[in-house]
Amino acid sequence: MNVESFIPLRSVELDILLSVAERPRHGYGILKDAEKRMGRHPGFQIPTLYRALRRMRDTGLVRSLATRAGKNDDARRQYWQATALGMDVLRAEIARLEGIVAEGNARVSRIVGASA
């Protein structure tokens, strides 16, 4: 599947990939991780999260694991993990965001420089 066809990601998709790229997580774990990362509520609710997860599984960005034998994890839960394609898409999206950041920084410093 063409990586570019997924770019740009929706913000909920980016949040999911960031969370499940690190390690497999269950749904609420993803939400909590996103919350921790941002320091506030991620802005999507549980139903939206699951619709996105299912969509991303159908398009091959994530896969679901029925169980996981982690020590502190709830073994009965469904865990979600990024696929190789998902990792590629995440990298591509981050690259795109980096481009925006670089461009933005350049512009802002120009404006700041001009007004100083």
Added chain:
Amino acid sequence: MGPLSVGPRAARFVARTLLKLYPRGFRRDVGSEVIRDFELAAADHLQTGARSFLIWLARNASSLVSNAGPEWKESLTSAGAPAAGRNARIGAMDVLRQDLGYAVRSLRKRPGFTALVVFTLGLGIGATTAMFSVVRGILLRPLPYPESERLVTVWESTPEDVTSPDGGLLSHANFRDVQAETPSIESIALANGFGLTVTEDGGAELVRGARITPGLFEVFRTPLVKGRDFTDLENRHRGPAVAIVGADYWRDRFGPLDEALGSSIRIGGQAHQIVGVAPSGFDYPGDARVWIPAQNDEAGCGRGCVNRGSVARLAPDATVETARAELETLATRLEAEYPSSNANTTFSVASLHAVTVGDVRPALWLLLGAVGMVLLIACANVANLILVRGRSRLTEVAVRTTLGAGQRRIFKQLLTESALIALLGGLAGLGLAVLAADLVLSLAPANIPRLDEVGLDPTTLGFAGLLVLVTTLLFGATPALLLSRVELTQALRSGGRGNVTRGRSARSRTAILTTEVALSVLLLVGAGLMIRSLARTTEIEPGFDARDIAIFRLSLPRTRYSPDERVRFMDRLSERLGAVPGVDDVAVMVGPPLSSVSIFGGFTRTDLPAPDPGEGPIANYRALGPGAIEMLAIPILQGRAFQRSDTYESEQVVIITQQAAERYFVGDDPVGRQIHVQVSTGYDEAGPRTIVGVAGDIRGTRLTQAPAAETFIPYAQAGAGFPHVLMRGDDSAALLEAARRELRSLDPELPLMRPGTLAELVDLQLAQPRFYLLLLAIFASLAVVLAGVGMYGVVAYAVSQRTREIGVRMALGARVPQVVQLVLWQGIRPAMWGIGLGVVAAFWAGGLMRGLLYEVAPQDPLTLVMVPPLLLGIVVVACAIPARRAARIPPATALRNE
């Protein structure tokens, strides 16, 4: 139940319900995950408070709803579903989606209407759900013990009130026989709650405790977490000082549970060794924290000493009826064997639940019924609003019919709209219910049982869901039915303003108004009766003066105070309290009025032959120190009051009340005669007493109970029972504080128990009726307001529909009063019918309230006469506004309107 356990369950309920909106594939795939996450998140959000939780729940619930549509769309367009099934499903789902979308749009178009309707329904559903949660917590939910439906209590009663569900007491000796000879009863134990004094490092603390017999924990199927139950040996009279403590109590006061066994605590000045620890949460009877063995003195307190509460577990195949039959046989045998104590005595048995809930049961059902009527009125209002609005939608319905929509289809669509309204109303109602349940709990007097078990739980939420369903049918079906049967040519021709549904719809509107008014009459009559009853209750003369009297109770341990020393101690305490500035008077009393420490007893006249056992005069027993009669302003009608010269050594005397004199000394002058006084606690007095006076009657047990016969004994000659100290003075709080100080300096191990005022005890008697009245009054006001608003809406609509007719009439010479009358009549006619029906219904249903009323007949004429004009006045006001508007219509405008 706390909010921490309710929250996740509520969240799960919401998730599970709303997931039904999703395609099956979604639910099978991640349904349980979503539910699980809802629970986790709910628990997290509850940590930050109920508000945060509610906001979170609302957001996620709406997210579930709003995601359902897109999910259906995706699932239908994605490949993989079998073609035929898919098409069929598209048909059904499309219809629902169309209807839903249509309903959402049509409600959005009229935000005012939607808000009014949702608010009205929310009010009804919220109030009903809140009341239901109270009824469920108190009446419906089983007691919090394993297999609690098998728990019963057994007590001694007379054959006449063997089936009264009040509960009562048992003597220790009879308890042993019940234990040994009732196969239906698997296990039974005695438990009496009382205040224990626990001393520690010089300070004394009053702790709720209980004296129990071995086996109590087994009866409740609640094993101890550490140690063991009491043994029979420990339960013997003068047995070892041992105790069982509650886990929570030990942890709070002393430290780690592991250290409890083998330690000892000082109870009543004596070290008690701890042999067991009860699990946290177990607190029978009544908040008990510490349990000690009953150690009954069989010699001193024998079979006639009826002073123990019992709790028993029925055998698995037994019922209350089989137990009752066995107990009756046993009672007959014991009566023959021990006539002096067991004459006229049988055993009653009732479920522990019924006895715990007691007399609040009818009141709560009545209140639930009342709030149900408020809900009915709310439904009626909404139905009317929809009918009224439906008229303006006739054209739309007709157009749709022309375009091929069948009656069923339109009916379904209208009902979908109603269901959506009901759902929104239900959500609003849930929020209101949370607030209202809190309000009810904060208003409720403490003497209503099991209040701590009231809370929102899945059953209550399910009940709210059921209400939504029922209300949808109630307010949605009739309008939907009427509107879907529109005669389409007429509707199209008249442009929505015609008479297409006039006959049927107008009749339904009138019928609905009549119902609303009738229900309001019922509620107003109920509230009116409660007001009258409460007024009568506050007028009761208790027979004593409760003003400015502070009161507290003492427990002088038998181990340290002999009867003599008690009297001396109380004298010394009274003396010191009398010297406190602000104290006008001090008196000692055992069994002060309304203190729930009444001692039931009796007496026999020495000048008459001894009556048969159990047949002699019955009289309450109270012991009064010098000055008590004067302080309470109990009049002495004959003879004299007690004096300081009435001491332990002097002549044994007694004062009886007027009731006792009239009932048991018919035609004789009681003063100077001698009686034997018996105290039910089994300690029969030794010698006879001479009656030295007759006092006025007092209502000593219950304010609403007619005065009973009483015997008053000088405290110096009694010396038994819990002495209370009464202090007269302006500032009760300061008096009690001073008393605490004096008591500490006399004996630091004695705590001051149940400090308060006599006026508070009187007031507590009014707390329950006042609470019921408050709720009924709230419901009645809601009903009247809703009915008034409904009346206004319908009449105002009728005026707007009849503008042209009114214009024509005025053009033809009708005068303003005639027009006003015409309009008023629109509301007043159905109101009159409603009032008539309501009064008849109130007359018929009043009997349901009999148990709640004091000296007011359920068919109280004054109330029945007062309510109709009041309601009629409200109806007239509600109709007057549209009537005025009608009268101001200029005929020309009215005609041009066409």
